[in-house]
Amino acid sequence: MKFHSTNEIKYFDYNSTHPPYHEILESCLEEYFDSFYNPSGITRFSLKNQGKIEQTRKYLSQITGGKEKQFVFSSTGTEANYALIQSLRVMQPTLASVIVSPFEHSSMYAALGSYGFEPILIQTHRSGVIDLNHLKTLLQTHPSPVICLYAGNETGVIQPAEEIRSLTKQYGQLFLSDLMQAFCKIPVPFHLFDGYTFSGHKIGAGMGIAVTYFPEENKEFRLFGGGNQENEHRAGTENTFAISCFQKVTEIQLANLEEKNVRLQTFQTLLESNLESFGCEIIAKEERRLPNTTFLILPIQTVDFFLLGLEEKGMIVSTGSSCKSRAREASKSLLHMGYSEEEALRAIRISTGSFTKLEDVNLLIDQMNQLIQKLI
Structure with a gap:
């Protein structure tokens, strides 16, 4: 099965809502x-x-x-x-x-x-x-x-x-x-x-x-x-x-859980190794995590412009919990973990899932790199 969409959206917000089968x-x-x-x-x-x-x-x-x-x-x-x-x-x-x-x-x-x-x-x-x-x-x-x-x-x-x-x-x-x-x-x-x-x-x-x-x-x-x-x-x-x-x-x-997670773990490793090379900090990298989720702190202050830049390229990520992301509040999870409010406001979440493809991940990496270099 595949992700049915009427546009060319590259979707990386599965933790908010998984696209329907x-x-x-x-x-x-x-x-x-x-x-x-x-x-x-x-x-x-x-x-x-x-x-x-x-x-x-x-x-x-x-x-x-x-x-x-x-x-x-x-x-x-x-x-x-x-x-x-x-x-x-x-x-x-x-x-x-x-x-x-x-x-x-x-x-x-x-x-x-x-x-x-x-x-x-x-x-x-x-x-x-x-x-x-x-x-x-x-x-x-x-x-x-x-x-x-x-x-x-x-x-x-x-x-x-x-x-x-x-x-x-x-x-x-x-x-x-x-x-x-x-x-x-x-x-x-x-x-x-x-x-x-x-x-x-x-x-x-x-x-x-x-x-x-x-x-x-x-x-x-x-x-x-x-x-x-x-x-x-x-x-x-x-x-x-x-x-x-x-x-x-x-x-x-x-039925597909094991195969899917092997694939998503590969995507996660690929994403995070590249994002770290761009100056991003991967949150909780050494802990046992969902294979589909990467929470990171961007090395830039202009997060809103970064998100708009991705959206213009047809790519959707998130600033965290979907019920709060519209308010652009600092992530309470990060504050409790000891991160500063300034750091928490630079956090975004990338989450993949059943319909994510390798070419989409590579496109996201490329666009994130370009935007970070422009906004840094």
């Missing part, structure tokens, strides 16, 4: 046109659609080892994160604080505030890996559930999930994780997490579908009331089209 979405749309029936209806046509939803829930159970009834479909990653935190509030109504990494998506911190949790931040090393000794101290002094994403959306750094799980288990606490950037990008040790989230548009399944895995089955929990959909956790007619797309794209991504 065109053929899969088209086939699922045709299926939806033929079978548009409300899955909550009583006819055999509706029941067939409900069966497809439950089949996808069963599929998720098979690939993760989780329990079917603890998977709930929603519309976006933000909603999925809110659902995870709301479920925690229902489980522990008197809990005051939660231990959290400083690298979470903004929606996670917002959800914590909405449900009355005080976030206690884990210290981090300059490498982008959380400080396990500080986490242990926090668990000793403030025994609370731990929230730590598995892979950073900016740095691509993979956190030490086994060690985190060991500590949370030692102190009898839950370990919850945002797996948005890890799911279908690297093998995920689902058994280490008590609850987690991931999203369809991060893997090429299109927008409108996300998943929350609740830490426990709780029949009293209602994200939305007013209907019995999603085992009565989330009222509202399910997006059967998006759910079908999600399963089919997941199957393709997992």
